Amino acid sequence: MHADLGSVEWRQSQSKCEGLAATLGLELVTVRRKAGGMMERWQTRWDNNVARYESLSCVKLILPWSTPSMRFCTSELKSAVIASELKKRFKGQEIINVTGIRREESAGRKKAAVAKDDPRLAQKNAAGITWNPVIEWTIGEVKAAIARRGIELHEAYTKYLMTRVSCVFCIMSSAGDLIASTTCPDNQDIYRTMVELEATSTFAFQSNNWLGDVAPHLLGSELADRLALAKEAARVREMAEARIPEGLEYQQGWPTRRPTLDEAAIIADVRQTVAGAVGLSASYLDHHSILDRYDELLAQKFAKTPAVPVQLIGAMQRDQMAFGF
Secondary structure (H helix, E strand, O other): OEEOOHHHEOOOHHHHHHHHHHHHOOOOOEEOOOOOOHHHHHHHHHHHHHHHHHOOOOOOOOOOOOEOOEOHHHHHHHHHHHHHHHHHHOOOOOEEEEOOOOHHHOHHHHOOOOEEEOOOOOEOOEOEEEEOOOOOOOHHHHHHHHHHHOOOOOHHHHOOOOOOOOEOOOOOOOHHHHHHHHOOHHHHHHHHHHHHHHHHHOOOOEOOEOHHHOOHHHOOHHHHHHHHHHHHHHHHHHHHHOOOOOOOOOEOOEOOOOOOHHHHHHHHHHHHHHHHHHOOOOOOOOHHHHHHHHHHHHHHHHHHOOOOOOOOOOHHHHHHHHOOO
16 A cells, blocks of 8 residues: 655655556555645644644744754654554455565664554454564665565665655654755655745744755745744744743643733733734734633533542541541
């Protein structure tokens, strides 16, 4: 199975999967997220995060990108859609999902089990298992197995000398791989699209590493100028948000306490600064409206909190507690 992530895929990936399936005499099933590919997911996430910030449904502006600790790119666009397709094809049956991950590939995969129960694949009265049969293989063993089959490697490896092939520009990519990917003409349009989102959002693609700095000669003067402005806006945003008093960021989408009047004034000033720097149409820009918004959200949180039954203490129990028995 191949999960196609749309415009962020290497152009050759689909045809390589088709050729591999034909060589092995197996059916290729290609799955895609119905709501769009990876770029669409990032753009939608940004739009949603802007709306949340403008309505004070979050305290800090949230980035559009996936991160190493928040890889919804893998969970939503690969694992989830593959699991869904497998359960449709094999209703009521036990499913074994075979992957090609190896311990050499990362610190996280170094600790992975050879096989484990996979609740994403489980169905009524039928278990789901993920099996990693080549997890102990070295890269040399992988290449030898490919050579024995007479299979040619992806051009990302052979022509562009990538060390790892995933999306054309990945949040996990090394600086060298990002540079190598920009040399492929097929990847340059999506490169500019991704830099556009950096410029719009003021968030670098990889923490403090701006994708636009990888191949600035591909941007054009207008986008290069916008990126320079975005970097300054990011600096202003980060400095402003560093002033937010402790304990006022939301937990699981809800405030944990009401700000003081002075704290609300600080939040108002921060929101004015961030909205101006990033170009947002934010509401709740004065301390009174911010206090009202916190009160509104705290009331909603309280209304959603299930009641906890309390057993009242009778006279006999009070007497027993008073005398220590």
